[in-house]
Amino acid sequence: MNKTVAAILKYVVGFLIAAGIFFLAIGMRNIYTETDIRQIYRFLADGFSIPGMLYLGLGFLIWFANLGTFHGIGYSLRHLFMMLLPFVRKKHQTYADYVEAQKTVSGYAFLFIIGGVFFATGIVFTILFFV
Numbered sequence: 001m002n003k004t005v006a007a008i009l010k011y012v013v014g015f016l017i018a019a020g021i022f023f024l025a026i027g028m029r030n031i032y033t034e035t036d037i038r039q040i041y042r043f044l045a046d047g048f049s050i051p052g053m054l055y056l057g058l059g060f061l062i063w064f065a066n067l068g069t070f071h072g073i074g075y076s077l078r079h080l081f082m083m084l085l086p087f088v089r090k091k092h093q094t095y096a097d098y099v100e101a102q103k104t105v106s107g108y109a110f111l112f113i114i115g116g117v118f119f120a121t122g123i124v125f126t127i128l129f130f131v
Contacts, residue, residue, distance in 0.1 A: 010107070014114045018051035022118070025050045038129055045125035052119025059111035066104040
């Protein structure tokens, strides 16, 4: 598959998932029967802010994981389970070898872009609600 097609597909699928979360959030609030414009702005602000914060939070979580924030926790849990589970080969691995073997995730900038667009739109509707 071509790299540009894969990148476009990643953005389209990410946007469709965010749009699904948006429609789920506003659908639960019965926005279609509301007549007060301030309440409609509030519902739209909530609807856009929820997927925006989810995508931005997931992007920051992946970014911090790539920096090595969770290596110690993963190393500790792995050795804990290897000690507690019987019939598991107990191959000792040093922490330095564990960190070196960890792979980093790449190509997750679309989370920040889609999340930023949704969150900025949510901020606009929040401003309209308060004005």
